[in-house]
Amino acid sequence: MIQIDRTLISKDILKEKFVCDLNACKGACCVAGEGGAPIEDEEIEQVLDQLDEIKPFLRPEGIAAIEKDGVWYRDVDGEKLTTLVEGKECAFVIFDEKGITKCGIEAAHVAGKTDFKKPISCHLYPIRLKKYENFTAVNYHEWDICQPACACGSELDVKVFRFLREPLIREFGEEWYTKLEAADDYLHQ
Secondary structure, three states: OEEEOOEEEOOHHHHOEOOOOHHHHOOHHHOOOOOOOEOOHHHHHHHHHOHHHHHHHOOHHHHHHHHHHOOEEEOOOOOEEEOEOOOOOEOOEEEOOOOOEEEHHHHHHHOOOOOOOOOHHHHHOOEEEEEOOOOEEEEEOOOHHHHHHHHHHHHHOOEHHHHOHHHHHHHHOHHHHHHHHHHHHHHOO
């Protein structure tokens, strides 16, 4: 582990290679698994405040799930997660013409309809954050559905933290990211 400010960072983030290969996985991380995406209180507020602008980008099934269950639920561990469609994919999931999973929240953002991009947990994946009282753990989540991304990252020689530069800066700031780059340089010189 590496400590930067109030974060403890897994060295896997500096070691493992990763570049999403949506043509191979079709965005399976948005439809596979046992729950929705982790979502923070302020993100819930942003989604609720901009839901009317987001809805036109969603599928009817997603809208129905949100209208029935809200935009989030609490799992057995007490974590807040995005609502699912019939216990399957995230209610905010949309599919492009190639069947690739996309985010309806992000589609609304790209279209200029909202100022909220998407939950940070989605933007950061395969990095997962766990917030504690005195620090935030920054970990690499390894999942077999991401093997194409690991292969692509290896082929392109791109480390996880470099692939996720934008969301890491979004969450922790430019100065923190510069420190992470320095730690990587130091560990791999």
